[in-house]
Amino acid sequence: MVKRLAxxxxxxxxxxxxxxxxxxxxxxxxxxxxxxxxxxDNPFEDQRIDxxxxxxxxxxxxxxxxxxKASIELxxxxxxxxxxxxxxxxxxxxxxxLRLVKDAWEITVxxxxxxxxxxxxxxxxxxxxxxxxxxxxxxxxxERQHPWPWFRIQYxxxxxxxxxxxxxxxxWPKRDDFDxxxxxxxxxxxxxxxxxxxxSLSLKVDKSEPSPSLRNAEWGFxxxxxxxxxxxxxxxxxxxxxxxxxxVKSFPIKGFRLNTPSDPIKDLKAQFSNLSITGDTAYIxxxxxxxxxxxxxxxxxxxxxxxxxxxxxDRVFLKKNLEATRKAYWRYVIGLDYRFENGFYLNLQFLxxxxxxxxxxxxxxxxxxxxxxxxxxxxxxxxxLEVRLDGTYGITTRGYFLNPEIAYKISDDVEFFxxxxxxxxxxGSFFDVYDANDQVYxxxxxxx
Numbered sequence: 001m002v003k004r005l006a007x008x009x010x011x012x013x014x015x016x017x018x019x020x021x022x023x024x025x026x027x028x029x030x031x032x033x034x035x036x037x038x039x040x041d042n043p044f045e046d047q048r049i050d051x052x053x054x055x056x057x058x059x060x061x062x063x064x065x066x067x068x069k070a071s072i073e074l075x076x077x078x079x080x081x082x083x084x085x086x087x088x089x090x091x092x093x094x095x096x097x098l099r100l101v102k103d104a105w106e107i108t109v110x111x112x113x114x115x116x117x118x119x120x121x122x123x124x125x126x127x128x129x130x131x132x133x134x135x136x137x138x139x140x141x142x143e144r145q146h147p148w149p150w151f152r153i154q155y156x157x158x159x160x161x162x163x164x165x166x167x168x169x170x171x172w173p174k175r176d177d178f179d180x181x182x183x184x185x186x187x188x189x190x191x192x193x194x195x196x197x198x199x200s201l202s203l204k205v206d207k208s209e210p211s212p213s214l215r216n217a218e219w220g221f222x223x224x225x226x227x228x229x230x231x232x233x234x235x236x237x238x239x240x241x242x243x244x245x246x247x248v249k250s251f252p253i254k255g256f257r258l259n260t261p262s263d264p265i266k267d268l269k270a271q272f273s274n275l276s277i278t279g280d281t282a283y284i285x286x287x288x289x290x291x292x293x294x295x296x297x298x299x300x301x302x303x304x305x306x307x308x309x310x311x312x313x314d315r316v317f318l319k320k321n322l323e324a325t326r327k328a329y330w331r332y333v334i335g336l337d338y339r340f341e342n343g344f345y346l347n348l349q350f351l352x353x354x355x356x357x358x359x360x361x362x363x364x365x366x367x368x369x370x371x372x373x374x375x376x377x378x379x380x381x382x383x384x385l386e387v388r389l390d391g392t393y394g395i396t397t398r399g400y401f402l403n404p405e406i407a408y409k410i411s412d413d414v415e416f417f418x419x420x421x422x423x424x425x426x427x428g429s430f431f432d433v434y435d436a437n438d439q440v441y442x443x444x445x446x447x448x
Contacts, residue, residue, distance in 0.1 A: 023060065024058050024060045025058065025060065026056075026057070027447070027448065028056045028057065028448050029054075029055045029445070029447050030052070030053070030054050030055075030444070030448075032050075032052040032053070032443055032445075033051050033052075033441050033442070034048070034050050034051075034443070035050075035051075035440065036048050036441070037049075037181075044081075044186075045437070046079045046080060046181045047081055048079075049078070049135070050076070050077070050078045051075075051076070051135070052074075053073060053076075054074045055071060055073040055074075056073075057069065057070065057072075058070050064101075066099070066100060068097075069096065069097055069099075071093070071095050072091065072092070072094060073091070073092060073093075073094040074089070074090075074091050075089070075092075076088070076089045076090075077134060079179065079180045079181075094147055095112060095113060096110050096111045097109060097110030097111060097112050098110055104155055104156045105153070105154070106153070106154040107152070107153050107154075108150075108152040108153075112148065112150050113129055113145060114128040114129065114152060115129065115145075116222060116233070116237075116295075117308050118233070118295040118307065119308050119349060120141065121140065121349065121375065122333050122335070122349045122373045123308060123333070124308050124309075124310045124351070125291075125293040125308050128148065128165060128171075128237075129145040130148050131144050131173040131174065131244075132144050132146055133182075133244050134176050134182060135182050136182045136244070136434070138182075138421050138439070140390070148167065148169065148171055149167055149169055150165050150166065151166045152165050159225055162222075163221060164220070164221045166217065167217060167219070168212045168213060168214065168216070169212045169218075170210045170218060170239075170240045171218060171240060172241065172242065173242060173244055175246075181436075181437050185282065197269065197272070198265070201253075201277065201280055202280055203252070203280060203281075203282065204280055204281045204282070205284060206282070206283050206284065207285075208283070208284065208285045209286060210286055216240075218238060218240065219237075219238055220235060220236055220237035221235065223235075229298050231296065232294070233295045233296075234293070235293040235294075235295075236292055236293070237291040237293070239289060240287070240288060240289065241286065241287055241289045241314070241316045242289070243315060243316040243317070245317060245318045245324060246282075246284050246316075247285050247286060247324045248318070248324045249285050249323070250278075250282070250283045251282050251322040252277060252278050252280055252282060253275060253276075253278075254277075254321070255276050256271045256275055256321060258322060260428060261363065261364075262427070262432045282322075287314060287316065288314060289314045289316075290312070291312055293308065293309065295309070303336055303337070304338065305336055306334075306335040307334045307335065308332065308333045310330065310332070311330045312329040312330070314327075315327055317355065317362050318363045319362060320361050321361070325362070327355050327356060327358065328356040329354070331351060331352065331354070332352060332353075333350065335348065335349040335350075336348050336349075342378075343379045343383075344376075344377075344378045346375075346376055347375035348372070348373070348374055349374075350370070350371070350373075351370065351371040351372075351373070353365075353368075353369050354367065354368050364429065364430040369397065370396055371395065372393050372395060373390075374390070375388070375390050375391075376388065377389070383409070384408060384409045385407070385408050385409075386408075387405075388404070388407065389402070389405070390402070390403040390405075391403070397425060397426070397429045397430070398426050398429070399425025399431030400423070400424060400431065401422070401423050401431065402423075403419060403421055403422075404420050404422075405418065405420075406419065413447045413448060414445075414447075415445045416442075416443070417442075417444075417445070418441065419441055420440050422438050
């Protein structure tokens, strides 16, 4: 509530009294997608998902040293399954800020999309935006990112740029607990309720979410510059954990080891004599992490070359007893992209990560893990038709996610698109948990 009031006041300040002498630029965006599940034989699966976003924004520069922006977004997400459906509609401020520009200095206060790092889809340093993971990785990065209230100060020097960020509002990714195929505990709770042995256990979640305060504040800094033909940056961020795993302090079922995450009842029954049920509530908290980062970007013979490295002091990982642990952790990404003369575009990224202090009780993440991401696209019909393919493959875990898509532009501002989400992985892998979530979808994007 405090954040909403502060941002509403900022929006009023920007466009209530300061912009009377300036022209206001207005624009908007509608994005909508409907998806149908390709698997209809699982009683716990959703059959359809609808997701729509409508954004309206206004920009103005009433003074040469002052930039103002205010925007609002309506977001509707609905699931329809074999049981009751669920709909969530939210209206919130999008990018809404006041920016002061003086000589080599910039100061920005308000909701902002601040992106650190150089890599696009597999970026590991872009930790200043709120990530909407309610549909997990099926939305592209630009659709998952949301602005967040930051105080940002920047200095642009001749050779080196300095940047500092600070917020009172602690930040972590958004995931659903229940009531969707992508929720953290949804299928587990439904399978427990459907089994006569565990039907009396109605799983609940208790979250100790940190409130806005100096004690829970997040902050960081970045130094960037150019060395020859190479753009580089070094960063540090003191923040709450950005993992999509929950930090489960205590899970109500004790004494088991999850070997087949896609079928947890099988493991629970096999280890029934060792089980101890202490209640019905999983307790969640949001611990801190320190993130040290380095990134670079350059070109060689028209080939774009980008890279990022991140070291975490306390990254959250899930254990096989469904409780969490924190480990030091590093990872890096190297990316290449090239656009051919015939319009064909290729983007390749390689990610490798290492869990320090790794142990056998960590559920999904091996000690050393590697992934390949590929993005292909080709335009036809004077760029009105585009064929795309995004693919991620786990070299170590052998899981994959494929997203073929075709898009057609009626005009520069109106585009229809359609595609598939195909997910699979071997037993025990993260992708295996979601391999029944394959979808076909149809969508529309309008900019105005």
